[in-house]
Amino acid sequence: MGGISSAPLGTSLNHHGMIRSFVKANRDLAAALEKRFPGFFLSPSYKDELEQRIAADIASTKPAVILEVGGIDRPLLSRSPQFRYVGLDIESQPTCYDIYDQFIVQSIEQPVDIKANMVISITLLEHVPNNTAAITNMYA
Numbered sequence: 803m804g805g806i807s808s809a810p811l812g813t814s815l816n817h818h819g820m821i822r823s824f825v826k827a828n829r830d831l832a833a834a835l836e837k838r839f840p841g842f843f844l845s846p847s848y849k850d851e852l853e854q855r856i857a858a859d860i861a862s863t864k865p866a867v868i869l870e871v872g873g874i875d876r877p878l879l880s881r882s883p884q885f886r887y888v889g890l891d892i893e894s895q896p897t898c899y900d901i902y903d904q905f906i907v908q909s910i911e912q913p914v915d916i917k918a919n920m921v922i923s924i925t926l927l928e929h930v931p932n933n934t935a936a937i938t939n940m941y942a
Contacts, residue, residue, distance in 0.1 A: 849924065852878070852924060853878060856878060856879070856920075856922055859920065860884070860885070860920070863919065863920065864884070864885075865885050865918070865919030865920040866885060866886065866919055867885060867886045867888060867916065867917065867918040867919055867920075868885050868886070868887050868888065868918060868919070868920045868921075868922060869888045869889075869890060869914070869916055869918035869920070869921045869922070870887070870888070870889050870890070870902070870921075870922050870923065871890050871891070871910050871921060871922070871923040871926055871936075871940065872890070872891055872910070872923050872924070872925070872926035872929070873889050873891065873922075873923070873924075874889070874891040874893065874894065874895060874898060875895040875897045875898055875901060877889065877901050877902070878922055878924060879922070881901070881902065881903060885919075886903045886904070887902050887903045887904075888902055888903060888904045888905070888906065888916055888918065889901065889902035889904070889905045889906070890905075890906045890907075890908065890910060890914065890916075891905075891907065892907065892908065892909050893907065894907045904916075909930075909936075910926070910930060910935075910936040910939055910940065911930060911931070911932045911935040911936050911939065912935075912939065913939055913942060914939055914940075914942070921940045
């Protein structure tokens with residue numbers, strides 16, 4: 803009698819072990835390179851670097867309105883008395899209306915009736931079928 807495997811159909815547990823080994827080796831190599839060449843890599847995480855750049859831009863430009871596209875209930879910023887924080891996504895969660903000063907449920911592919919001094923987003927465009935329309939509306 804065979805045991806129950808947690809591996810997806812068509813894969814073997816050995817295959818998963820090989821992937822885990824590869825990921826561990828990749829992480830170890832990245833850590834070694836960061837240690838050997840400190841400061842060469844801007845940030846240990848692209849999200850950390852993005853957040854640092856956004857903070858610097860907010861400090862230097864002092865935007866009145868910031869539009870975050872695709873953030874839903876995982877915002878890059880927190881509400882602040884220094885700016886109006888508007889969120890936009892194709893779906894909403896109840897917390898969205900507490901996270902942002904204003905929340906809009908629509909696609910960025912459609913014209914947005916908000917004039918923002920800064921538009922921010924993380925991992926959005928790979929989910930949007932019409933990137934040209936999305937970028938056009940962000941800069942409108």
